[in-house]
Amino acid sequence: MKYSAFNLVRNALSHNRNWRPAWRSPDPKRQYDAIIVGGGGHGLATAYYLAKEHGMRNVAVLEKGWIGGGNTGRNTTIVRSNYLWTEASLLYEKSLKLWEGLSQELNYNVMFSQRGVYNIGHNLQDMRDIERRVSANRLNGIDAEVVSAAQIKKAIPLINTSADARYPILGASLQRRAGVARHDAVAWGFARAADALGVDIIEQCEVTGISRDGGKVTGVETTRGEIRSGKIGVVVAGNASVLAAMAGLRLPVESHPLQAFVSEPLKPVLDTVVMSGAVHGYVSQSDKGELVIGAGIDAYTGYGQRGSFQTIEHTMEAIVELFPVFSRVRMLRMWGGIVDVCPDACPIIGKTTVGGLYFNCGWGTGGFKATPGSGWVFAHTIAQDRPHELNAPFALDRFVSGALIDEHGAAAVAH
Amino acid sequence: MLLIECPWCGERAETEFSYGGEAGIVRPAEPDALSDAEWADYLFNRTNPRGAHRELWNHAQGCRRWFGVERDTVSYKISGSFKLPSGGEA
Numbered sequence: 001m002k003y004s005a006f007n008l009v010r011n012a013l014s015h016n017r018n019w020r021p022a023w024r025s026p027d028p029k030r031q032y033d034a035i036i037v038g039g040g041g042h043g044l045a046t047a048y049y050l051a052k053e054h055g056m057r058n059v060a061v062l063e064k065g066w067i068g069g070g071n072t073g074r075n076t077t078i079v080r081s082n083y084l085w086t087e088a089s090l091l092y093e094k095s096l097k098l099w100e101g102l103s104q105e106l107n108y109n110v111m112f113s114q115r116g117v118y119n120i121g122h123n124l125q126d127m128r129d130i131e132r133r134v135s136a137n138r139l140n141g142i143d144a145e146v147v148s149a150a151q152i153k154k155a156i157p158l159i160n161t162s163a164d165a166r167y168p169i170l171g172a173s174l175q176r177r178a179g180v181a182r183h184d185a186v187a188w189g190f191a192r193a194a195d196a197l198g199v200d201i202i203e204q205c206e207v208t209g210i211s212r213d214g215g216k217v218t219g220v221e222t223t224r225g226e227i228r229s230g231k232i233g234v235v236v237a238g239n240a241s242v243l244a245a246m247a248g249l250r251l252p253v254e255s256h257p258l259q260a261f262v263s264e265p266l267k268p269v270l271d272t273v274v275m276s277g278a279v280h281g282y283v284s285q286s287d288k289g290e291l292v293i294g295a296g297i298d299a300y301t302g303y304g305q306r307g308s309f310q311t312i313e314h315t316m317e318a319i320v321e322l323f324p325v326f327s328r329v330r331m332l333r334m335w336g337g338i339v340d341v342c343p344d345a346c347p348i349i350g351k352t353t354v355g356g357l358y359f360n361c362g363w364g365t366g367g368f369k370a371t372p373g374s375g376w377v378f379a380h381t382i383a384q385d386r387p388h389e390l391n392a393p394f395a396l397d398r399f400v401s402g403a404l405i406d407e408h409g410a411a412a413v414a415h
Numbered sequence: 416m417l418l419i420e421c422p423w424c425g426e427r428a429e430t431e432f433s434y435g436g437e438a439g440i441v442r443p444a445e446p447d448a449l450s451d452a453e454w455a456d457y458l459f460n461r462t463n464p465r466g467a468h469r470e471l472w473n474h475a476q477g478c479r480r481w482f483g484v485e486r487d488t489v490s491y492k493i494s495g496s497f498k499l500p501s502g503g504e505a
Contacts, residue, residue, distance in 0.1 A: 241463035252459035254436070255488075299434040300417070303465045303489045308416045310430050343459050400455040 023195035039063025045375020064206035068187025074337035080178035095373025108189030238338025240361035265289030281318030435471030
């Protein structure tokens with residue numbers, strides 16, 4: 001059923017008793033043309049673009065829990081493309097362009113709100129880096145501008161731009177086309193659209209083994225039986241190393257907890273996104289009025305979807321440094337996701353040394369913004385058995401060749 | 416917050432320590448003899464296990480010595496600390 005104003009009214013008149021589930025819950029078939037492991041936003045987007053752009057409709061998405069229950073539902077929903085290096089900025093910009101049409105494309109409101117993202121500079125080196133990054137962005141056709149402390153204060157009245165601040169605000173980069181989106185809706189929208197094209201979304205189905213024969217994949221073993229396929233795309237974020245080990249591979253990623261928080265709901269006080277690498281925190285306000293807050297990973301590796309208390313303290317210190325008035329706001333919920341961090345803070349999207357096995361991982365702390373673009377290039381890679389030019393630089397073998405894309409510390413916020 | 420036992424100073428809060436990643440990674444004696452893939456494996460690839468993990472910690476705000484910890488990466492439960500073959504000098 002197409003979602004429309006007409007259907008909203010029609011279903012309201014029948015007391016909303018006739019809505020259908022947005023996607024089916026089929027049992028797995030014995031064989032698919034392609035299997036996507038991981039039912040987060042990236043995996044569902046991959047399946048959607050496989051069906052839509054490449055005509056591969058006999059596709060399954062296997063999810064061990066429920067779709068969107070991992071990092072897709074645990075991030076702070078910021079979408080931007082102001083990365084320093086050309087390879088990264090073009091990939092994220094492709095994603096941002098897809099975001100701009102995504103609600104129409106999926107016929108599902110992902111609540112993409114281009115409210116702008118400010119990346120604050122607190123010292124001269126920050127400002128030099130901001131000037132450089134903004135220039136690099138503009139050369140790549142990405143909107144970016146440098147704004148002064150006075151302009152920041154005018155746009156964000158609650159922020160502390162006092163020269164007496166411990167970390168004074170000197171200026172910022174501003175990407176006006178950046179913003180936030182409704183994270184759950186992204187998973188649900190891609191799931192519904194992929195399902196409508198024939199993709200089987202199979203929840204409660206954990207992959208326990210990857211079957212191979214002669215250096216090629218032949219299928220997966222799961223908690224719901226064996227499923228055969230010659231093409232397997234793995235998009236499992238924090239569990240990437242675990243899946244890689246099933247195929248005898250080692251990856252250059254480590255899994256860390258990344259915590260996030262929401263406050264009690266407030267009246268509208270912040271209509272944009274503020275990020276600071278120097279004090280290390282980021283904050284926006286959701287449509288429900290909650291402040292949505294995040295910062296850095298916990299130092300140790302872990303799969304436990306929770307972190308240590310001092311990381312929470314550091315995050316709050318950063319937010320209160322930027323917005324002293326928020327010191328009286330109470331936090332409502334906190335949680336952790338498990339992010340797979342790459343040495344160069346860039347993802348790995350491509351083929352592996354095992355035929356028919358593709359990995360999309362290493363997004364670290366910043367994967368949500370890339371959801372549609374990641375799926376788009378990964379679908380291309382799986383369908384054509386070669387990367388698209390946008391993700392070719394993000395091959396796993398860059399760690400052997402040395403052609404890293406060093407976004408650590410360059411990409412507008414410290415990771 | 417983790418409660419970590421330094422083999423020299425005893426149990427202290429996690430904030431006194433800095434994390435050193437996977438334990439037991441030995442720098443190859445002859446880097447020039449390695450292929451690029453072997454060097455990349457040493458430099459970048461990590462076991463990153465889901466479960467038991469042997470890892471390095473440094474008592475940065477205490478005795479400043481390195482040591483090993485055995486920790487479960489899912490429950491975060493620490494089962495013990497151990498001294499390194501080098502004794503803990505950096």
